[in-house]
Amino acid sequence: LLLRLCTGFLRSWEKCNLKKFFFLYRTLRYVPESSKDKIISDEDVFETLLKLFKALFINDFNRQAPILALLPEIRSKYLELQTVEQKRSKVNSCSHQSRCVFSPEEVLFNTLGFTVSRDRSSLVSAGTGVFVTKGFVPKGMVVSIYPGTVYRKHEPIFFQSLGNPFIFRCIDGVLIDGNDKGLSRSVYRSCSRRDQLGPFQMSDESWLTATLQNPLAVGQYVNNCSRAANVCYQEFDVPGYFPVELKQYLPNIVYSHDLESHPRCVVLVTLRDIKQGEELFSNYYTVVS
Numbered sequence: 001l002l003l004r005l006c007t008g009f010l011r012s013w014e015k016c017n018l019k020k021f022f023f024l025y026r027t028l029r030y031v032p033e034s035s036k037d038k039i040i041s042d043e044d045v046f047e048t049l050l051k052l053f054k055a056l057f058i059n060d061f062n063r064q065a066p067i068l069a070l071l072p073e074i075r076s077k078y079l080e081l082q083t084v085e086q087k088r089s090k091v092n093s094c095s096h097q098s099r100c101v102f103s104p105e106e107v108l109f110n111t112l113g114f115t116v117s118r119d120r121s122s123l124v125s126a127g128t129g130v131f132v133t134k135g136f137v138p139k140g141m142v143v144s145i146y147p148g149t150v151y152r153k154h155e156p157i158f159f160q161s162l163g164n165p166f167i168f169r170c171i172d173g174v175l176i177d178g179n180d181k182g183l184s185r186s187v188y189r190s191c192s193r194r195d196q197l198g199p200f201q202m203s204d205e206s207w208l209t210a211t212l213q214n215p216l217a218v219g220q221y222v223n224n225c226s227r228a229a230n231v232c233y234q235e236f237d238v239p240g241y242f243p244v245e246l247k248q249y250l251p252n253i254v255y256s257h258d259l260e261s262h263p264r265c266v267v268l269v270t271l272r273d274i275k276q277g278e279e280l281f282s283n284y285y286t287v288v289s
C-alpha cells in the first residue's frame, strides 16, 4: 500500500504545476534561443576539457596501467605526449627526478594557468563559495564544471530533491543533482559504478570527497550574486567520440543507463577576466532575451 501511495504521489508530482513552480522558483533560466546561451563554442569547451584531462592522465600514468594494457595504441600515444611533457618538466623544476608527479591542482595551473577551490564565501551567511586561488582566468575560459547525476525530464528525482539546493535545471528540463551528501551521493556512486567497464571508469567520483581528481569539479558551490556575476553556466553534451580513457575525469553520470545518451555537462565560463583571490559568482536566475 505504501509503495502504491508513493508511486501515485510521484506520478502526480511529475505532472503537477507545483513541481514546475518548485524548480523554476529556484533556478529560473529563460532562454528563448539556445544559441544565445553560449558564451564560447562547444569546440572550445571540448578542447579545454581535453587539454586538461590529457594532462591529468599523463600525470597519473602509473595508475592507468590496467587501461593501457588493454589499449596498446593509446599507450604509445600517451608515451609520446609524456616524453614531450617530461622534457618540458626537466627544463623547469624536475631536473633531479626521473619523473615529476604533480597534484591535480598543480596540473590545472600548469595547463590552464589558474587553480580554483572551495572556501568560506565572502558573502555573509552564504556558506561555502568558490575562489580563484592561484593565477589568472581570462574572459571566456572554462573555469569550473557543475558535477552531479543527470536526470532527464521523466526520471524520478523527488526524494533526492527534498531540501536540496544543488539541483541545476538545464534549458531543456534536464536536471543535474550536484549534492555531494545523503541520497544524492549514494545515487551518483551507484550510477557511476554501474557504468564502469572493467578498468574504464565512465565518470569521476572524487568530487564526492575532499581529494578531487578533476580540480574543476566544484561548480555546484558557486554562489549567486546577480549584480556581480563573473561566470555563467553553459551546457555541453559530451560527444560520442570523447576519448574513453579520459571519461574517468568527467564528474557527471546519467541516472538511467542508455547506450544512446551522452552525459550532459554544465561548465562555468568567465564573463570577464578574474584575478587571484576573487570569488566566483553566477546568476542563478539567468534570463537571456
Ligand SMILES: C[S@@+](CC[C@H](N)C(=O)[O-])C[C@H]1O[C@@H](n2cnc3c(N)ncnc32)[C@H](O)[C@@H]1O
Pocket (backbone or CB within 6 Å): 121, 123, 124, 125, 126, 127, 128, 129, 165, 166, 220, 221, 222, 223, 224, 225
Ligand atoms: C548551490 S548552493 C551553493 C553552495 C552553498 N553556498 C553551500 O555552502 O552549500 C546554493 C545555496 O547557497 C546559498 N547561497 C547562494 N548564494 C547566496 C547569496 N548570495 N546569499 C546567501 N546565500 C546564498 C543558498 O543557501 C543557496 O540555497
